Amino acid sequence: MKAKKNKVMLFFTGFFIGLLLLVMILHRGVGWLDRYLMITGRAGNGDFTLVITFLLILPVVFFIVAVLNYIRSKEHDLIEWFVMLSLTFGSIALIAVGDGLVEYHFSIFMVLAALAYYEHMRLLIVSTMIFALQHFVGYFAFPELICGTGDYPFSLLMIHAVFLLVTSGVLLTQIRVRSQFIADVQETDDRQQKMIKSLVERVARTSEVVTSNVEKLDNASKRSTETSLKNKESFSQMEAGASIQVENAVLSQSALKNVEDLVSQIVQTGKESEAIARDASHSATAGSTYMSDSMMHMAGIANHMNYMYEQMTSLNEKMKEIGRITEFITTIGKQTNLLSLNASIEAARAGKEGKGFSVVAKEMRRLSEQSNENAQIIVKIISQIQSETSKLNERITKAQKDSTTGLSQSEQTKQLFESIALKAEEVHEHLLQSLHHSNTIHSETEKALENVESMTSVTEQYRQTINESAVVSEKERNDRLIMDQSIHDLKHLILNLHDDLGELRAQEL
Incomplete structure (x- = not known):
């Protein structure tokens, strides 16, 4: 100025x-x-x-x-x-x-x-x-x-x-x-400025307090809105869960009915199984008796096979002796043939006097050749008999082993039949217990079916309550949105008040 x-x-x-x-x-x-x-x-x-x-x-x-x-x-x-x-x-x-x-x-x-x-x-x-x-x-x-x-x-x-x-x-x-006048005006202005300054400070403090409270209220409103949204989601999930529970309860009710039918079938099947187990026990006992008789017959067969094995062993020995005799015959035939050859030579030297002896020598040579041929045939037949006897002997040995094994297996089978008879008795007892438990399960299933029907009714009421709560939550959310808008307008007014206060303080300076 x-x-x-x-x-x-x-x-x-x-x-x-x-x-x-x-x-x-x-x-x-x-x-x-x-x-x-x-x-x-x-x-x-x-x-x-x-x-x-x-x-x-x-x-x-x-x-x-x-x-x-x-x-x-x-x-x-x-x-x-x-x-x-x-x-x-x-x-x-x-x-x-x-x-x-x-x-x-x-x-x-x-x-x-x-x-x-x-x-x-x-x-x-x-x-x-x-x-x-x-x-x-x-x-x-x-x-x-x-x-x-x-x-x-x-x-x-x-x-x-x-x-x-x-x-x-x-x-x-x-x-x-x-x-x-200026002094008076200045004094008045000073007083007014002091009053305005004090008022501005009070308004500023009030504005700060209001701003702080509005911020807190805004934050609380936001948290409340978030909570409301979460509650809405939770209610939606709860409603969906309740609907699923109702569906599951209906399915459980249907399943329990099916279980009840199955339990009835199990009871009927248990009764039939008990009868079958009783018959199986009797059959296992009879099988054990039959196996005892079979073992006796198998023992007789084993004795006959042993006797046949001994006879075949004796036959082999005799066939060996025949082979030795055949070899002796063959040797004699060879020597006879040699003698006939020598006789022919000597008859040839004797001339006419030796013709008769030559005829005898030829006949002896022919007989010797036939003896050799028959001996060879006998050797072949003996070889075939020995081969067949060896095979028969092997089969008898195998049959003997099989009979011994069959006898052992028959003994094991008898033991198994006896064990089966014992197990059949145990199965029979367990089936009787299972039948008792099945009857108990049938009774409990009927009670569970009644409880599920009651639970279905309660779940339906719970779902209706959740729907009503969701409607109330939606109304509260709408009210919070209106409150948020009011808070936003109030914050805008407070910001404008802050700006006006800032301009007023700037004018004072």
């Missing part, structure tokens, strides 16, 4: 100095109003050129100093004093350059009015004192520079002085009243 006043007053001072120079040019250069001065008997003030020059330089110097101070600091304390001195001495110089015309004395009131813009009483008082001193001293020392003539009445000068003092007094009074 002070810098702005200094800037305005510097422009006004520059304008005033320009006006001073214009008046000087008009009066000193052009000779403006010289005729009027001659008619009124004013010869001008050409003898006071040095004083006028000093008066012209003085306001210009003060103006330059004021401008330099403004350049250095726009709120410098000496600027207003140099402006006051420049305007005051500028007005004095204007009066002197204007040949003391009364019209230029109005510049004094203009200067005082301009200085009142500063609202600084000391400036007006000092300027008024300078003007008063200029009038009194100038009237006696340089009356032509003050009044334009040396015979100007002192009473008229006093009238100037009175109006100067009255004007200055009025301005001082206005400044004082204005200062007092």
Whole structure:
């Protein structure tokens, strides 16, 4: 504010100095109003050129100093004093350059009015004192520079002085009243500012508390909304689960009916199995008896096979003896053949006397060859008999082993039949117990079926309750959405209030 006043007053001072120079040019250069001065008997003030020059330089110097101070600091304390001195001495110089015309004395009131813009009483008082001193001293020392003539009445000068003092007094009074008014307004404004500041602080604290509570409420609402959504999902899942439970209960009821039918079938089957197990026990006992008889027959077969094995062994020995005899016959046949050959040779030597012996020798050789051929046939037959006997012997040995094994297996089979008979008795007893348990299960299944029917009814009621709770939860969620919107609007209003408070605090600063 002070810098702005200094800037305005510097422009006004520059304008005033320009006006001073214009008046000087008009009066000193052009000779403006010289005729009027001659008619009124004013010869001008050409003898006071040095004083006028000093008066012209003085306001210009003060103006330059004021401008330099403004350049250095726009709120410098000496600027207003140099402006006051420049305007005051500028007005004095204007009066002197204007040949003391009364019209230029109005510049004094203009200067005082301009200085009142500063609202600084000391400036007006000092300027008024300078003007008063200029009038009194100038009237006696340089009356032509003050009044334009040396015979100007002192009473008229006093009238100037009175109006100067009255004007200055009025301005001082206005400044004082204005200062007092401004002080009162400032005091009132300070009180109001304090009240507003206190109110702003209270509103700010209240706003912070409300904001905090709104944030808490918003967070709680969000958590509540999330909980509501979760409850909705839970209710949906519970409803789905209840529906599934109802379906499962119906399926369980159907399954229990099927179980009841199966248990009935199991009971019937158990009765039939008990009868079959009883028959199996009797059959196992009979099988054990039959196996005893079979073992006796197998033992007889084994004895016969042993006897056959012994006979076959004896037959093999006899066949070996026949083989040895056949070999002896073959040897005799070979020797007979050799003897017949020798006899033929000797008969050939004897000539006619040996022809009869030669015939005998041939017959012996023929018989020897037939003996050899028959011996070979016997050997072949014996070999075939021995081969067949060996095979028969092997079969008898195998049959003997099989009969021994069969006898052993028959013994094991008998033991198995005996074990089967024991197990059949145990199975019979277990089937009797299973039949008893099946009857018990049948009874319990009927009770479970009744409980499932009751559970189905309760589950259906539970599902209806869940549906009603879901509807209530949906209403609560809608109410929370409305509350969330209200909280959002309240937060928006609080934010606007914060912005207004920030602007109000900025204006205070």
